[in-house]
Amino acid sequence: MRLIHRVADLRAALAGQHHTAFVPTMGNLHSGHISLIELARRTGPPTAGPIVASIFVNPLQFGAGEDFNRYPRTLDADCAQLAAAGCDIVFAPDAAEMYPEPQTFSVQPPLADELCGQFRPGHFQGVATVVLKLFNMVQPRYAAFGKKDYQQLFILKAMVRQLNLPIVMLEGETGRAEDGLALSSRNGYLSAEERAEAPRLYRLLRVAAQQVASGVIDLADIEAGVADELTRHGWRVDYIAPRSRSTLLAPTPEERDLVLLAAAHLGRTRLIDNIECRRQALKVP
Numbered sequence: 001m002r003l004i005h006r007v008a009d010l011r012a013a014l015a016g017q018h019h020t021a022f023v024p025t026m027g028n029l030h031s032g033h034i035s036l037i038e039l040a041r042r043t044g045p046p047t048a049g050p051i052v053a054s055i056f057v058n059p060l061q062f063g064a065g066e067d068f069n070r071y072p073r074t075l076d077a078d079c080a081q082l083a084a085a086g087c088d089i090v091f092a093p094d095a096a097e098m099y100p101e102p103q104t105f106s107v108q109p110p111l112a113d114e115l116c117g118q119f120r121p122g123h124f125q126g127v128a129t130v131v132l133k134l135f136n137m138v139q140p141r142y143a144a145f146g147k148k149d150y151q152q153l154f155i156l157k158a159m160v161r162q163l164n165l166p167i168v169m170l171e172g173e174t175g176r177a178e179d180g181l182a183l184s185s186r187n188g189y190l191s192a193e194e195r196a197e198a199p200r201l202y203r204l205l206r207v208a209a210q211q212v213a214s215g216v217i218d219l220a221d222i223e224a225g226v227a228d229e230l231t232r233h234g235w236r237v238d239y240i241a242p243r244s245r246s247t248l249l250a251p252t253p254e255e256r257d258l259v260l261l262a263a264a265h266l267g268r269t270r271l272i273d274n275i276e277c278r279r280q281a282l283k284v285p
C-alpha cells in the first residue's frame with residue numbers, strides 16, 4: 001500500500017486506471033470504514049482497479065465552535081487498518097495541498113439547510129465541495145459512502161446524478177456496536193457514562209420504525225415521543241424527523257418508504273443515526 005500526500009503523485013499513480021474504487025474518509029477509522037473498503041473490493045469487476053482511501057479532516061465542513069481541532073488524527077493506525085483491508089493507496093493531503101488558494105468556488109447542494117444543515121450551516125456545502133475536489137483528483141469509477149450519514153449520502157448521490165459524474169455510488173450499511181450504537185469517530189468523545197446511555201438513540205428509533213411499519217402511530221407523535229424520551233434522559237435533541245426516502249422531505253400521505261433521521265447531543269458529543277422503514281398502506285375507507 002502506498003501513502004501519498006500530493007495530488008500530482010496521486011494522479012501519476014492512477015494514470016491509465018479506469019476502475020478505481022474510492023472511499024473518502026476523515027480518518028480515525030473503525031470497522032464501518034473498513035466495511036466500505038470491503039464493499040468497494042467486492043463491487044469491482046474481475047479486472048478491478050485499485051482501491052484508494054482518502055484521509056482528510058476537511059475544515060470547510062466544520063462550523064465555528066465545532067470539533068475541527070479536537071477531531072482525532074490517527075494516520076499511522078489508519079494506514080495499518082487500510083493495508084490489512086487490502087487498500088492500495090491512501091491519499092492524505094494536508095490543507096495546503098487540498099486548498100492551495102482560498103476556496104472561493106463551492107458546491108451549493110440541495111437540502112443544505114434541512115435536517116443537519118439547519119444546525120450546521122455550511123456543512124453540506126463544505127462536504128460537497130471537498131468530495132467533488134476529491135472525485136476530480138482520484139477520478140474513481142466507484143465511490144463508497146456509509147448510510148449512517150444518510151443526508152450526506154443523499155446529497156452526494158444527487159451531486160453525481162445532476163453534475164453527470166461518471167461514478168457508481170456504493171452504499172454501505174451502518175456499522176454498529178453490539179449494543180446498537182452506530183459506529184462513529186465521535187463516539188470516542190463519550191465518557192463511560194455517556195457511552196452506556198448512547199445506544200438509547202437507536203433503540204428508540206427501532207421502536208418508532210416498528211410503530212410506523214405497523215401503522216399504529218402518527219408521524220408527529222413519533223417525533224415528539226422520541227424527542228421527549230431522549231430529553232428525559234439528558235439528551236439535547238436537534239431533530240427527530242420522519243422523511244421520504246426518495247426526497248428527504250416530509251413525506252406525502254401516499255409515500256410509504258420512509259427514513260427516520262435523528263441528531264442529538266449527549267454532553268459535548270453530537271450523535272446522528274437513522275433507520276429506514278416502510279409505512280403500512282393507508283386504509284381507504
Ligand code: PAF
Nearest residue numbers: 024025026058127130149
Ligand atoms: O463522511 C465523512 O467522513 C466526510 O464527510 C467526507 C465524505 C470524507 C468528506 O469530508
